Amino acid sequence: MMRFLISCFILVLLTSCSLPTTRGLVKEREIEQTFIYNMYFSQNKDFVYKAKIKAFSNNVGGILIIKKIKENNFRIVFTSEFGNKFFDFELNNNQFTTHFILEAFNRKTFVKILQSDFLTLIKEKNKVLAVYKETGKKVYKTRLNNKFNYFFVEGNKNTLEKIVHTNKSRELTIFEFKRDGKEIQILHKKFPLQIALRAFD
Amino acid sequence: MNRILLLLLFIGQVVLGQTKLTQEEINLLNESVKANAKNTKTIVSDFVQKKHLDFLTNDIKTEGNLIFKAPNLIKWEYKKPYSYIAIFKENAIYINDNGDKNSFDLSSNKSFKHFNKLIVSSIKGDLFSESDFIINYFKDKENYLVKFEPKNESFKKMIKSFELLFDKKTFDVVEIKMNESNTDYTKISFLNKKLNQPVSNDAFSN
Numbered sequence: 235m236m237r238f239l240i241s242c243f244i245l246v247l248l249t250s251c252s253l254p255t256t257r258g259l260v261k262e263r264e265i266e267q268t269f270i271y272n273m274y275f276s277q278n279k280d281f282v283y284k285a286k287i288k289a290f291s292n293n294v295g296g297i298l299i300i301k302k303i304k305e306n307n308f309r310i311v312f313t314s315e316f317g318n319k320f321f322d323f324e325l326n327n328n329q330f331t332t333h334f335i336l337e338a339f340n341r342k343t344f345v346k347i348l349q350s351d352f353l354t355l356i357k358e359k360n361k362v363l364a365v366y367k368e369t370g371k372k373v374y375k376t377r378l379n380n381k382f383n384y385f386f387v388e389g390n391k392n393t394l395e396k397i398v399h400t401n402k403s404r405e406l407t408i409f410e411f412k413r414d415g416k417e418i419q420i421l422h423k424k425f426p427l428q429i430a431l432r433a434f435d
Numbered sequence: 436m437n438r439i440l441l442l443l444l445f446i447g448q449v450v451l452g453q454t455k456l457t458q459e460e461i462n463l464l465n466e467s468v469k470a471n472a473k474n475t476k477t478i479v480s481d482f483v484q485k486k487h488l489d490f491l492t493n494d495i496k497t498e499g500n501l502i503f504k505a506p507n508l509i510k511w512e513y514k515k516p517y518s519y520i521a522i523f524k525e526n527a528i529y530i531n532d533n534g535d536k537n538s539f540d541l542s543s544n545k546s547f548k549h550f551n552k553l554i555v556s557s558i559k560g561d562l563f564s565e566s567d568f569i570i571n572y573f574k575d576k577e578n579y580l581v582k583f584e585p586k587n588e589s590f591k592k593m594i595k596s597f598e599l600l601f602d603k604k605t606f607d608v609v610e611i612k613m614n615e616s617n618t619d620y621t622k623i624s625f626l627n628k629k630l631n632q633p634v635s636n637d638a639f640s641n
Binding site for chain 1: 484486490492493495497513516517521532535537554589592593594613615619621
């Protein structure tokens, strides 16, 4: 009886420590695909979104512009509805340059979170570390710096539905893609921060 | 050498279709614009806004309408491609972002305070003081163009310079251009502008 209780306790402990993202999924023995691609921002066209950012107790609306300039080089600009820039970042081979940031936005932690979000959102080619199976879906585990990104791909259409950004044991941020990337929700679990994007039609 | 430089500058201005105003013309423009602003009690106008970023293929176009009531009530409503209302009232901005309501106190933020003053004065057509801006005056066939460069450092970080385009006949502002850098700007053009029509204060409730 005692042994059974200890086994149960260990099982509960192990389950609660494991990452919820892949809990209950079957890990594939072999990795058939070396890379998983996020194609939403892969074209050299203007991606323009009406954006709403809810950060802590502040709500900020504006226009988010993402443009691939060339291979591994993107520009990310957030402006107010009146057109004045809040920030202007350039992403070059996973490194950010800040071309402009308004004083009110220039908070080290906030900028770090935003840039990490944009890197997950935009990075096209991601090396696969493991593959998990779910009914009608495949989940690809990739690494991003010292964290992980899990790409949820719908089986039939091969569309990227979700990216879950995690550390070893916790989900940190969820990126949801709808209408072929025309609607994007970024939901942080560690901070009260949400970003909603809706493409200009 | 200086003569060549002057000649080049002159050619440049003629090519662009703009010539500098004489002091007499500047005085006339200032007086006319001031008189116009004083007599303007309300403005109702459509607008088209174009955001130009040098790396973009196309400018970002948004449209809507504007209501102004003297001395300083403004409702700025974007209708395409999204719904967004900003009401400037009593040192605050009241926002309705497609149903999400919010407000900002302008007095706590110098940059936004400057921006608000710029918006209000630009719509009215008020010209700005030379103590705050370096001002240059130009004209072409149909319009007067006044270019302002802010002297205030915090404002300069937001806007490098801005331009007001006045109709030569009516002295009305027909276009505002805000230059963030040498390449990036926002241009707002006013269309179907109606002056001094009755406007209720209810138009400015959020």
